[in-house]
Amino acid sequence: MELWMDLLFGDAIGLMSMAVVIATVVLLGYYAWMFISKAMKEPPADDSTC
Numbered sequence: 001m002e003l004w005m006d007l008l009f010g011d012a013i014g015l016m017s018m019a020v021v022i023a024t025v026v027l028l029g030y031y032a033w034m035f036i037s038k039a040m041k042e043p044p045a046d047d048s049t050c
Contacts, residue, residue: 008018 006014008015
C-alpha cells in the first residue's frame with residue numbers, strides 16, 4: 001500500500017501515469033457499454049413489400 005501512495009502522491013509523474021491508466025479503463029468501459037447497447041437494440045421493422 002505504501003508503494004501505491006508513493007506512486008500517487010510522491011511525484012507528478014506517478015500521479016499522471018495513474019491518471020492515464022484510470023482514464024484508459026474508463027474510456028474502454030464507455031466504449032464497451034456503447035457497443036453492447038447498440039448490439040442489444042432491435043433492428044427497425046422492415047415494412048417494404050419488395
